[in-house]
Amino acid sequence: MKLTGPFKQLLTMDNLPEKGPLSDDQLEIIPDAGILHREGKIIATGNFNQMKEQYATTTIEWLEGDYVGLPGIIDTHTHICWAGSRANDYALRQSGKSYLEIADMGGGIWDTVLKTREATLEELAELTEQRAGKLLKLGVTTIEVKSGYGLSVEFELKILEAIAFANKRCMADLIPTCLAGHILPKDFVGNETDYLKLIIKKLLPEIKRLKLADRVDIFVEKSAFSIPAAKSYLSKAKEMGFDIVLHGDQFSTGTATLAIEMNAVSIDHLEAADVNEISILAKGNVIPVVLPGASLGLGEPFAPARKLLDAGTSLVIASDWNPGSAPMGNLLVEAAVLGAREKLTMAEVWAGLTCRAANAIRKTDRGILKHDYLADIIAFKTNDYKEILYRQGQLTAGMIWKNGEIVT
Numbered sequence: 318m319k320l321t322g323p324f325k326q327l328l329t330m331d332n333l334p335e336k337g338p339l340s341d342d343q344l345e346i347i348p349d350a351g352i353l354h355r356e357g358k359i360i361a362t363g364n365f366n367q368m369k370e371q372y373a374t375t376t377i378e379w380l381e382g383d384y385v386g387l388p389g390i391i392d393t394h395t396h397i398c399w400a401g402s403r404a405n406d407y408a409l410r411q412s413g414k415s416y417l418e419i420a421d422m423g424g425g426i427w428d429t430v431l432k433t434r435e436a437t438l439e440e441l442a443e444l445t446e447q448r449a450g451k452l453l454k455l456g457v458t459t460i461e462v463k464s465g466y467g468l469s470v471e472f473e474l475k476i477l478e479a480i481a482f483a484n485k486r487c488m489a490d491l492i493p494t495c496l497a498g499h500i501l502p503k504d505f506v507g508n509e510t511d512y513l514k515l516i517i518k519k520l521l522p523e524i525k526r527l528k529l530a531d532r533v534d535i536f537v538e539k540s541a542f543s544i545p546a547a548k549s550y551l552s553k554a555k556e557m558g559f560d561i562v563l564h565g566d567q568f569s570t571g572t573a574t575l576a577i578e579m580n581a582v583s584i585d586h587l588e589a590a591d592v593n594e595i596s597i598l599a600k601g602n603v604i605p606v607v608l609p610g611a612s613l614g615l616g617e618p619f620a621p622a623r624k625l626l627d628a629g630t631s632l633v634i635a636s637d638w639n640p641g642s643a644p645m646g647n648l649l650v651e652a653a654v655l656g657a658r659e660k661l662t663m664a665e666v667w668a669g670l671t672c673r674a675a676n677a678i679r680k681t682d683r684g685i686l687k688h689d690y691l692a693d694i695i696a697f698k699t700n701d702y703k704e705i706l707y708r709q710g711q712l713t714a715g716m717i718w719k720n721g722e723i724v725t
């Protein structure tokens with residue numbers, strides 16, 4: 318058993334509603350706090366001095382100086398298992414070329430698919446581990462990772478296996494998602510329905526058998542998959558027991574209804590979501606996940622985060638770290654910038670990175686600092702939590718614990 322502290326302020330993120338706007342005075346802040354933990358789990362939080370007396374025989378992990386503690390950040394949407402670079406695409410976009418023009422010139426997702434297919438399983442595991450390590454150093458203790466740069470039964474399995482290897486080797490928890498429905502592969506002979514049927518028949522049963530993922534994602538967009546094709550694919554995946562998530566409303570609308578019908582866990586992107594899409598989402602329980610890193614990477618508007626919350630939905634903020642549209646991979650910077658632009662309270666931003674994010678990966682053991690939750694903790698060297706988002710990602714977590722162990 319170990320008592321860690323004292324924290325000048327501890328933001329537990331406990332007792333917050335799952336949906337709707339949040340004000341900063343709803344945050345539970347324990348001053349001069351301690352966290353008692355054992356074998357990776359929190360036993361109690363409370364006043365450090367009182368706990369020190371109450372648990373007199375406990376080992377104390379002293380924090381020197383002022384620290385503000387929070388639950389470890391949860392990034393619910395990344396594509397960090399890839400090979401190659403798309404710096405050339407980025408330069409072309411800034412020279413005025415469109416997404417489709419770049420794809421026609423040999424760039425885009427297909428370019429990453431070819432490079433990722435060429436990489437060995439070991440190389441992909443190594444690249445994923447390096448990127449997960451970078452995120453962990455920034456305080457991200459749980460990272461969702463999608464496949465989607467293989468786009469065949471063989472190569473999608475290779476990517477999911479690489480994610481599984483990386484998960485064993487890094488301290489952060491990696492949550493795998495099958496995104497075989499990223500785009501229709503250029504070398505596939507047949508239409509989108511034929512391709513998705515193949516995935517259902519040959520790939521998803523293998524993923525189940527090898528326990529490589531519990532989640533299935535699809536990119537619904539004009540340049541990717543149509544709503545009818547996605548609907549039939551997701552229905553089958555759901556029947557097989559997968560949780561459903563989707564990339565929707567990035568450039569065009571209409572995916573909110575599909576997400577509700579499919580009882581999806583989350584709908585991610587929503588940059589194009591209008592009043593109608595927002596009101597559809599407000600009536601259901603699908604979690605909107607917004608991806609400011611993709612807006613920054615593409616030079617496009619942010620998703621309407623403020624309007625979503627005001628309509629009464631939940632709101633999760635994720636990085637979408639990928640080589641094409643979101644190359645930054647720094648969720649704290651992205652969330653702080655989104656918060657400034659969209660006028661999100663500090664409570665709304667932090668909830669979107671912690672307790673509400675846990676719901677978007679269906680985990681009930683993290684995202685809050687309380688009894689029986691994981692001792693995934695981040696601490697910033699400051700005496701006021703407001704400093705963190707104010708510094709827009711330049712004040713980084715000085716100390717990080719994953720399952721109660723200090724990350725070095």
Ligand SMILES: [Zn+2]
Binds near residue numbers: 394395396564
């Ligand atoms: Zn994505």
